[in-house]
Amino acid sequence: MLRDSRWENVLESAARLFSAQGFAATSVRQVAEGADITKAGLYYHIREKEDLLLSICEHSISQILEGARAALAAAEDDPVAGLSALIGVHTDFFRARPENLIVLSRERDRLSAGPRRRIARLEHAYLDLIRGVIAEGQRQGVLKAVDPTVAAFLLLSMLNGLDAWYRPDGKVTPDQLVRQIEAIYFTGLGAAGTEAPRRRRQPRRAR
Amino acid sequence: MLRDSRWENVLESAARLFSAQGFAATSVRQVAEGADITKAGLYYHIREKEDLLLSICEHSISQILEGARAALAAAEDDPVAGLSALIGVHTDFFRARPENLIVLSRERDRLSAGPRRRIARLEHAYLDLIRGVIAEGQRQGVLKAVDPTVAAFLLLSMLNGLDAWYRPDGKVTPDQLVRQIEAIYFTGLGAAGTEAPRRRRQPRRAR
Numbered sequence: 001m002l003r004d005s006r007w008e009n010v011l012e013s014a015a016r017l018f019s020a021q022g023f024a025a026t027s028v029r030q031v032a033e034g035a036d037i038t039k040a041g042l043y044y045h046i047r048e049k050e051d052l053l054l055s056i057c058e059h060s061i062s063q064i065l066e067g068a069r070a071a072l073a074a075a076e077d078d079p080v081a082g083l084s085a086l087i088g089v090h091t092d093f094f095r096a097r098p099e100n101l102i103v104l105s106r107e108r109d110r111l112s113a114g115p116r117r118r119i120a121r122l123e124h125a126y127l128d129l130i131r132g133v134i135a136e137g138q139r140q141g142v143l144k145a146v147d148p149t150v151a152a153f154l155l156l157s158m159l160n161g162l163d164a165w166y167r168p169d170g171k172v173t174p175d176q177l178v179r180q181i182e183a184i185y186f187t188g189l190g191a192a193g194t195e196a197p198r199r200r201r202q203p204r205r206a207r
Numbered sequence: 208m209l210r211d212s213r214w215e216n217v218l219e220s221a222a223r224l225f226s227a228q229g230f231a232a233t234s235v236r237q238v239a240e241g242a243d244i245t246k247a248g249l250y251y252h253i254r255e256k257e258d259l260l261l262s263i264c265e266h267s268i269s270q271i272l273e274g275a276r277a278a279l280a281a282a283e284d285d286p287v288a289g290l291s292a293l294i295g296v297h298t299d300f301f302r303a304r305p306e307n308l309i310v311l312s313r314e315r316d317r318l319s320a321g322p323r324r325r326i327a328r329l330e331h332a333y334l335d336l337i338r339g340v341i342a343e344g345q346r347q348g349v350l351k352a353v354d355p356t357v358a359a360f361l362l363l364s365m366l367n368g369l370d371a372w373y374r375p376d377g378k379v380t381p382d383q384l385v386r387q388i389e390a391i392y393f394t395g396l397g398a399a400g401t402e403a404p405r406r407r408r409q410p411r412r413a414r
Contacts, residue, residue: 020316021231021317022229022230022231022314022316022317023229024228024229024231024232025231025317078404080397080401080403080404081404084403084404105371106313107229109227109229110228110229110232134396137396141398142397142398142401143396143397143398143401144390144394144395144396144397144398146387146390146391146396147379147383147387149372149379150379150384150387150388151387151391151396153368153371153372153373154365154368154387154388154391156368156371156372157364157365157367157368157369157371158361158364158365158368160364160368160371161360161361161363161364161365161367161368162364164312164360164363164364164367165356165360165363166360172354172356172357176354177357179403180353180354180357180358180361181357181361182403182404183351183353183403184353184358184361184392184395185391185395185396185403186395186396186397186401186402186403186404187351187394187395187397187401187402187403188351188391188392188393188394188395189341189344189350189351189353189358189392189393190287190349190350190351190393190394191348191349191350191351194287194349194350194393194394195393195394196287196291196386196389196390196392196393196394197285197287197288197291197389197393
C-alpha cells in the first residue's frame with residue numbers, strides 16, 4: 001500500500017520532469033528528489049531511467065485504450081456516439097494527466113527498440129479501434145467515405161495536440177471543448193451549405 | 208556562397224539529429240560530423256548548441272508564416288479558399304522539411320526563455336492569421352460560429368500532427384491528404400445530414 005503510493009509519486013515526479021525538461025535532460029536524482037525519496041530508494045523500483053519513461057507511456061496509452069473500449073461498448077452500434085464518447089475519454093485523460101500525455105507524445109521516441117515496440121502495439125490497437133468505428137460508420141452510411149486511417153489520425157492529432165494550447169481553467173470549459181471538437185470533426189467548420197473548396201487554381205503551389 | 212551552403216548542411220544535420228534523438232541527447236560534435244565539418248568549424252557559425260535549435264525553429268515558423276501570408280493575400284476575400292491555401296502551405300513545408308517541423312513542435316520548449324519568446328511571437332502571429340481568417344469567414348456567414356481560437360488550434364494540431372503518421376510516399380498522396388484534411392475540416396466526417404451527437408447520457412464520464 002505504502003509502496004504503491006510511493007511509486008505513484010515517483011511516476012508523477014518523472015512525468016512532471018520529463019514533460020518540462022525532456023527525458024534526456026532529466027536525471028534519476030531529480031526524479032527521486034521530486035518524489036521525496038532517496039536515489040537508492042528509487043532504484044528499489046526501477047533498473048534504469050528508461051523504466052520510468054516506459055511506465056508513463058504504457059500507463060497513458062493503456063488507460064486511454066481501456067476507456068475507449070468501454071465507451072465504444074456502451075455506445076453499442078452507434079459509431080457517431082462511439083467516436084464522441086471516445087473524444088470524451090481522451091480529453092478526460094488529458095485533463096487528469098496532461099503531463100503523461102505530453103510525455104507519451106513527445107518523449108516516447110526516446111525509448112529503446114523493445115519498449116518502443118510495446119508502446120507502438122498499444123497505440124496501434126487504439127488506432128485500429130478508431131479506424132474500426134469509422135469504417136462501421138461508413139458502412140452504415142452515417143460517415144463520409146474518406147480514408148479511415150486519415151480520418152482516425154486527424155482525430156488523434158486534434159486530441160494529442162491539446163497540450164500545446166488548451167488550458168482547462170481558461171475561457172473554454174472542458175465540456176465546451178468537447179462539443180467544439182465534435183462540431184468540427186463531425187460537421188466541419190463550414191456553415192451549412194459551405195463546401196470544401198475545389199476551385200482554386202493551385203494557389204498552394206505558389207510559394 | 209560556400210559558407211551559406213555549409214551552414215545549410217549544418218542545419219540539416221542538426222534537424223536530422225534533433226528530430227531523431229532529441230536536442231538534449233545530441234552533441235555539437237555529432238552535428239559537425241553529420242555536416243562533414245570539424246567541431247571548430249561549426250563553432251565558427253554558432254556560439255552554442257542552442258543557436259542551432261533556435262535557427263531551425265525560427266526558419267520553420269518564419270517560412271510557414273510567410274507562405275501563409277502570401278496564400279491569404281492571393282485568396283483575397285475568400286476565407287475558405289484562404290484557409291485551404293494555408294493548409295497547402297503548411298503541408299508543403301512538412302513534405303519539404305519534415306524534420307524541421309518535428310524539431311519545432313517537439314523540441315522548441317528546450318529553448319531558454321529569450322529564444323523561446325522569439326519563437327512564441329512568430330507562432331502567435333501565425334495563430335492570429337488563422338484566427339483572423341476564421342473570424343472573417345464567420346462574419347461572411349460561410350463558417351460556423353465556433354470559438355475561432357479553438358478552430359484555429361484544431362487545424363494547427365491536424366497539421367502539426369502529420370509527422371506522427373503521414374508518409375508522403377505511402378498510399379495517400381499529398382494531394383489526397385490535403386483534400387481529405389479539407390473535407391473533414393470544412394464539412395466534417397459526418398455524411399450529409401449526420402449531426403454531432405447531443406443525445407448521449409454522459410457516456411464519457413463512465414470511466
